[in-house]
Amino acid sequence: MPVILIVGATRxxxxxxxxxxxxxxxxxxxxxxxxSSPPENANNLSYIPNIDISSTQASKTLVEYLDAHAIKHIDIVIVTAGYFATESLQKPSFEAQETMYKTCVIGPTILVTALANHSSSLLDSNSKVILVSSESGSITLRHESEGGGNYGHHASKTALNMSSKLLSLDLKDRGVAIVAVHPGFMRTEMTKNVGFDKFWDNGGAVTPDVAAKSLADWIETFDISKTGQYWAPRGAADIGTAEPVLGPKDKLPTPLQLPW
Structure with a gap:
């Protein structure tokens, strides 16, 4: 029975x-x-409480749960946990940036290293690790048509991409496949709370259910040959800077390997 671990799974x-x-x-x-009171377990879906990825205790709590429930191997790890706060040149935020870095890059990196170090069998040549990033982390795709701002959002995703690459190098000999992905622009409370709902229609935003299906389908095709790479399973349709940087969207492939 394949074991799939999804980090950040309540919304x-x-x-x-x-x-x-x-x-x-x-x-x-x-x-x-x-x-501490997650949704109720149902059939083959079990919730692990008290895992705040921005906390120093998250990895320890997770590993203790895995040991207590005799989980010896994980086939797929997907880290989706994130935090998004907007900033501008006039209104930067030290506190918001700190939270974004802890949630979007430090926490995921420490969690993957904890799983890798816990035992050689927990993550092995049959394991895939997917770190949910964003096209916003691509330095190449940043373009004057988009402007600046949102420093912590963009930079934390860029840092996550770097961690993904470095983890892939550290775990390649073990055969663990690691990738950073842009799952798509989504109609979520997170994007709504920062005012991005005004871009949903023109930006090609999809529901999380649609993005989850396309990501899961792509993960089926992902293997060690793509480890250390950066992909958009849904292609460039929702990437506003794709055309001025990469060329006409209708000429770009789907899925699309993104530039760093």
């Missing part, structure tokens, strides 16, 4: 991924929640 993309994978009765889905 948005994470919740949709948990539902998508749990719809296959042959999967064992482990879904983390920050709350």
């Amino acid at each position: 948005g993309l994470g919740a949709s991924l948990a539902k998508t994978y749990a719809s296959e009765s042959t999967n064992q889905v482990l879904a983390t929640a920050r709350s």
Whole structure:
């Protein structure tokens, strides 16, 4: 029975991924929640409480849960947890940037290293690690048509991409495949809360269920030959700077390997 661990699974993309994978009765889905009172377990879907990825205790709590429930191997790890706060030249935020870095890059990096170091069998040549990033982390795709600002959002995703690359180098000999992905522009509370709902229609935003399905389908094709890379499973349709940087969207492939 394949074991799928989804970190950040109570809302948005994470919740949709948990539902998508749990719809296959042959999967064992482990879904983390920050709350001490997560949703109730259902059939092959189990929630792990008290996993706040921005906390120094998250990895320890997770590994203790895996040991207590005799989880010896994980086939797919998907880290979706994120935090987004807007900034401008006139209104930067030290506190918001600190939270974004902890949530979007430090926490995921420490969690993957904890899993890798816990035992040689927990992550092995049959394991895939997917770190949910964003096209916003691509330095190449930043273009004057978009402007600046949102420093912590963009830079934390760029840092996550670097961690993904470095982890792929550290774990390649073990055969663990690691990738950073842009799952798509989504109609979520996170994007709504920062005012991005005004771009949903023109920006090609999709629901988390749609993004989860396309990501899960792409993960089926992902293997060690693509480890250390950066992909957009849904292609360039929702990447506003794709055309001025990469060329006409209708000429770009789907899925699309993104530039760093």
